[in-house]
Amino acid sequence: MKRMKTKNANSGYIRIFDTTLRDGEQTPGVSLTIEDKIEIARQLSRLGVDAIEAGFPSSSEGEKKVIKEIVKAGLEPEICGLSRANRKDIDAAIECDVDTVHVFIPTSPVQMKYAVDMTPDEVISAAMDSIEYIKKHGMTCEFSPMDATRSEVPFLKKVCKAAEDAGMDRLNVPDTVGIMIPKTMGTLVEELKNVVKVPISVHCHDDFGMAVANSLAAVEAGATQVHCTINGLGERAGNASLEETVMALHVIYKMKTKVNTRLLYSTSRMVSTLTGIPVQANKAIVGENAFAHESGIHTRGVTVKPLTFEPIDPELVGRTRKLVAGKLAGTRGIKAELEEIGIYPTEEQLKEIVKRIKDLGDKGKMVTDADLIALASAVMGEVIKEEKIVELCDLAVMTGVKVIPTASVRLILDGKEYIAAETGVGPVDAVLKAITKLTHSLEKVRLNEYRLEAITGGSNAVAEVVIKVEDEKGHIVSARAAREDIVMASVEAMINGINKCLLKNRKQVNKN
Numbered sequence: 001m002k003r004m005k006t007k008n009a010n011s012g013y014i015r016i017f018d019t020t021l022r023d024g025e026q027t028p029g030v031s032l033t034i035e036d037k038i039e040i041a042r043q044l045s046r047l048g049v050d051a052i053e054a055g056f057p058s059s060s061e062g063e064k065k066v067i068k069e070i071v072k073a074g075l076e077p078e079i080c081g082l083s084r085a086n087r088k089d090i091d092a093a094i095e096c097d098v099d100t101v102h103v104f105i106p107t108s109p110v111q112m113k114y115a116v117d118m119t120p121d122e123v124i125s126a127a128m129d130s131i132e133y134i135k136k137h138g139m140t141c142e143f144s145p146m147d148a149t150r151s152e153v154p155f156l157k158k159v160c161k162a163a164e165d166a167g168m169d170r171l172n173v174p175d176t177v178g179i180m181i182p183k184t185m186g187t188l189v190e191e192l193k194n195v196v197k198v199p200i201s202v203h204c205h206d207d208f209g210m211a212v213a214n215s216l217a218a219v220e221a222g223a224t225q226v227h228c229t230i231n232g233l234g235e236r237a238g239n240a241s242l243e244e245t246v247m248a249l250h251v252i253y254k255m256k257t258k259v260n261t262r263l264l265y266s267t268s269r270m271v272s273t274l275t276g277i278p279v280q281a282n283k284a285i286v287g288e289n290a291f292a293h294e295s296g297i298h299t300r301g302v303t304v305k306p307l308t309f310e311p312i313d314p315e316l317v318g319r320t321r322k323l324v325a326g327k328l329a330g331t332r333g334i335k336a337e338l339e340e341i342g343i344y345p346t347e348e349q350l351k352e353i354v355k356r357i358k359d360l361g362d363k364g365k366m367v368t369d370a371d372l373i374a375l376a377s378a379v380m381g382e383v384i385k386e387e388k389i390v391e392l393c394d395l396a397v398m399t400g401v402k403v404i405p406t407a408s409v410r411l412i413l414d415g416k417e418y419i420a421a422e423t424g425v426g427p428v429d430a431v432l433k434a435i436t437k438l439t440h441s442l443e444k445v446r447l448n449e450y451r452l453e454a455i456t457g458g459s460n461a462v463a464e465v466v467i468k469v470e471d472e473k474g475h476i477v478s479a480r481a482a483r484e485d486i487v488m489a490s491v492e493a494m495i496n497g498i499n500k501c502l503l504k505n506r507k508q509v510n511k512n
């Protein structure tokens with residue numbers, strides 16, 4: 001029998017069901033490595049969500065592997081796998097040993113006909129058979145009549161009743177294409193509450209920018225669980241953003257969730273970095289401008305009394321109104337800032353983070369919330385010195401008008417020194433080519449993805465480089481670095497990625 005992590009629906013708080021790793025990963029252009037997904041799952045657990053939808057087990061062997069790893073991590077939240085209403089999909093979820101199977105089937109006329117080509121009766125019997133099968137295996141079952149909000153209400157009610165008779169534990173109401181408004185969402189939830197006794201959850205998409213408002217309206221009408229994603233990621237325009245939903249529940253509705261809101265900003269930064277989807281500056285709660293004040297009357301007001309122009313205390317969501325760290329910040333202060341947002345470096349890592357902050361301060365550069373997190377994540381993600389197989393000795397790059405960008409690097413590989421030079425379309429391309437030319441003698445690791453983010457803007461911004469490197473067997477690892485110098489950040493990220501790849505493969509060989 002599986003452990004039951006589902007809380008009583010009426011225990012006075014709203015459950016947060018996070019689907020960043022499933023619907024969020026369906027964001028166009030996002031593809032996360034196993035490492036990335038586990039890192040995000042651990043952070044979601046620290047954040048305090050009630051459930052993590054870890055993925056869609058039947059979609060691929062790789063997906064199953066990640067979900068199994070997340071289950072093995074023994075995290076606090078309920079771990080859920082998505083499944084279509086068929087036994088093959090459910091078997092894949094069972095194989096992953098998830099706590100909950102989230103089974104879905106379309107119920108709107110357009111999706112029944114054109115997405116799955118099933119009659120309404122076939123939909124009901126597939127839903128019932130799947131739910132009974134899940135329950136027979138002792139798992140929690142959350143059922144979603146997909147496209148519920150475009151379904152004919154009498155049929156939707158019939159499906160929900162049948163699902164309850166078959167044993168579903170929770171009913172999730174998806175607004176699959178985001179066409180609801182708060183009023184209609186509230187009415188629908190009220191109607192469904194008269195049909196089923198199980199807790200009701202909602203899953204709102206943001207096609208008209210109303211996912212959060214619709215989720216809150218559903219809660220007002222009696223829903224006790226909300227599906228959310230960090231930064232509002234998800235199919236098309238995304239899902240209800242977790243940070244906005246949770247803060248509105250806490251601050252406006254005075255309702256409780258288990259989310260530790262102080263970790264919202266660091267979680268948002270982590271997800272943005274790993275997915276490569278930037279957060280717009282004016283996004284509520286986690287956008288760079290969310291706690292910035294510019295006009296004179298505002299700055300004067302918040303200085304005297306923050307409540308004048310701040311509906312939320314920035315510290316409550318892991319933010320500060322102004323600069324958090326600079327030349328004068330001490331080690332203890334930086335440690336406290338980091339711990340406040342759930343980042344715990346070792347003594348060694350802390351020393352390096354402080355050094356980099358002071359270097360920036362010495363150059364007159366201000367360090368913002370986002371810079372601090374990027375610097376800390378880069379330092380903490382580095383392979384430790386003693387384990388490094390590849391080390392940089394020195395490098396030189398040349399670029400300019402009518403000059404072919406050229407780079408030469410001197411590296412230590414397994415204790416021996418080597419030099420290589422390469423040309424490229426630009427200095428970064430040239431230097432990364434020179435590095436891989438040398439490291440190919442150890443293993444043919446290639447660059448799979450490269451992303452550059454200037455965090456605070458301006459030509460002296462801290463640049464964060466996030467890369468993915470792939471070995472010959474197709475294993476992908478990600479690495480990052482943050483520096484003012486884009487070439488240096490790229491080189492550090494690349495060497496870090498190659499070291500991670502080599503170390504992983506050598507450890508595997510030693511194990512066999």
Ligand code: KIV
Pocket residue numbers: 023082104144146147174175176177203205
């Ligand atoms: O948007 C949707 O309908 C979904 C289902 C799988 C629940 O994501």
Ligand code: ZN
Pocket residue numbers: 023174176203205234235
């Ligand atoms: Zn969805």
